[in-house]
Amino acid sequence: MRRRLAVLAAGLVSATLLGGCAPAPTASSASAAPEASAAATPRGACDKPAANPIPSQRFDETVQQLAHATGCFIDTDLARTGAVRVHAVSEAMSIRQALEKALAGTSLDIVAQTSNRITVR
Incomplete structure (x- = not known):
């Protein structure tokens, strides 16, 4: 069973327990193009500017800070990724x-990534 975190713009955090199935598409992801490779740079919610500097901290804390600024959906398995320490980001x-x-x-x-969604493993 996998635990996923969806961090949304309005400060909402929802953790969903999944039994081998993907989350249901949302209105924004249902109309999105198929996921692009990590090298692609589509324009959308994930391309909006990050408002505040981010200190070096756990990945789950960084994800929450970054996603709260926009409607960028960051899909990850927190059981595997949450405690990983990531780098600080201070530039605009x-x-x-x-x-x-x-x-x-x-x-x-x-x-994987689209204009409004980024998947981290």
Whole structure:
């Protein structure tokens, strides 16, 4: 059984226990194009600017801070990723760029992304 975290713009955090199935699509993800490779840089909620500097901290804390600023949905398995320490981000950049910088050199990678969703494993 996997535990996933969906962090949404309005400060809502929802953890869902899944029994081998993917979460139901939301209105924004149902109309989104198929997930692109990590090298793609589509324009959307994940490309909005990150508002505040992010200190070096646990990944779950970083994800919450980054996603609260926009409607960028960050999909991850917190049982595996939550406690990983990631880098600080202090420059002005998009949520997508901030997440890439925070994860650089860690055991975590962006494995898929669309304009409004980023998947980290």
